[in-house]
Amino acid sequence: MTAPSILLVEDDVSLRMLTARALRENGYAVRTAATGAEMWVMLEAEPAELVVLDIMLPGANGIELFRKLRRQSEVPIIFASARGSEEDRVLGLELGADDYIAKPYSARELIARIGAVLRRGGGEGATKGDERTSEVHFEGWTLSLSRRELRSPSGAMVDLTGAEFDLLATFVSHRQRVLGRERLIELSRTRLGDSSDRSIDVLVSRLRRKLSASGGEPPIVTVRGVGYMFKAEVRRG
């Protein structure tokens, strides 16, 4: 398997080099560009599997550059911003960014995001269209994997802790299968690394409470002595 190729567009020389080095150390093939113009040259020479784009680039307005890139290519984009504002994040995601990351970010954080976006985009072989929004529906609920958001059947945003989100994401991708506690910890490893069996039970009960808050039956059932099962119908896209 060849290393995924990433194009990093960042105007700060040192940050560009540091980021590129961190990404290479984690097994990515990285090319860098300092401006929007350089980015176009690079992309024409050879397509990339993912672009990390600094929105505050000098020269072309970052938003404009982003729009143009989105029009011309389906390449997944991670938006990096030195503003870290909520408006930037919302705007970026609305424009079709696959993820948003605020500076300063750690190498671990960036690599996790890149990994998640690449898995979503390429893992199941469908890289086009709606798949980018990566939404999962069950019993009227909507789980957005890219935005890490859960919406109730009435459309209300329902807060989840990071661990709860990861656990729910694990459940929906393994529906109708009985999962033991250890297996759940393993599958949700990004956030549940140090979770105990007991804390899995706590997380499941919280999830159940949230998923039944608007009156319905919780879709997670206990299989005595074994673990849990997500029994609801799941629709993607």
Add this chain to the structure above:
Amino acid sequence: MRRQNRLGFRRLGLTERLLAILLLVAAVDFLANTYLFDSATTTAVQRDDAARIGELLALAARAVSREVPARRTEAARALATRHFELEWKPSAAPGELRSPDPALATRILAAGPELAAEGQRLIVRHTHGSRDVTGIVVLADGSALGFRTYAGEISLQLSFWQILPMLLPTLLLGALAWLMFRATMRSLQTLVKALRHIETPSPGGLPEQGPDEVRRLIRAFNQMQRRIQRQQAERTQSMLAIGHDLRTPLARLQLRLDGAALEEETRAELEHDIGEMRHLLESLQAFVEAGGTQIPPQRIDIAIMAATLVDSAADQGLDARYDGPDSFEIMARAVSIRRAMSNLIDNALHYAGNVRVTLARAGDAVEIRVEDDGPGIPQDRLEEVFQPFFRLDTARTRDTPGMGLGLSIVQAAVKLEGGTLTLHNKSRADGAGTGLAAIIRLPLPAGAKPA
């Protein structure tokens, strides 16, 4: 309380003061006018009286002089009327020559100059306070013609009924002045109100109304307010700019740290420092964003949001509890409201070590109470803590994170939703210990169904 002076009386407002000045001026004016009118009338009356007395007396003196002494008593009596008594005597009694009124005599002589001619002499006495004028004319032969009449009748008729019409305009003027003063002062009162709420200035400034001086005051005030707003905006912008500029080097630092060969302990400490700087930048960003955002409100489950924040704190081993419904949907801006609740919870955990969040519907609003059992906030500083960059621990203790923006962010976020934030110190019924209660009230749309 503030309007009491040392003697405990309520201090007069400007309107009352102006009215008092007006009434004083009117009173002095009235008294002066009354006196002048009175004396002018009196003088006129006295002149008329003197002329009448002079003419009659001159005629009587001439007539009596022509008679022989035996018939003079009779002649004098014949000439007398009810209002002008005359009596002839062979000689003047010494008492009748005393305490004369030369001024009146002079006026009488002006009308009857012959009274002082051909050896005659006039002695007039006008008893003050009485209407009577008495006197004698010493005739050429030394005999005396005594007379008694009245004077000053009209001047004494300057009574209540004459004073009333003179007082009436003054009273009307007073009432009119009161209304006008109030109208004039209204613009000043608006200004005072605006000054009190200076942290929420109206965008266009106050309308310049009222008299010239007040207009100038309002203009100066508006200018000052614009200057303050501009300075605040500039300060915010420069802080944001510093924030932006710091993010890139901070990102470099973070990545350098990630790639550096360091002892785990050192790395953790450095990570912590970077985390703190990052937190400062985030709170600055939140403060600026809470002031005005383009993001529209959306449907959120505020009960789940509160419970999730509490759960996250409890997961870190902190003493946090949530009491309330499992679900409560409202329209709000998720990020800013979440941050507001999170700030209050963090504050409680930091200052008190525990937090209890309760959520309940209260009329047309949802009430979120964030309470702790900590030391609370000194009563006289409850207002101050909302000020941006205000820190309760003045000696910048190292264990308090942030820039003193926490409550400003909460307040701005709550205000953005049309809600209110109040803080008060709890006092338990048993008096044992206190704590702080922060209450967010968010309005619900009319007709929202109860949870």
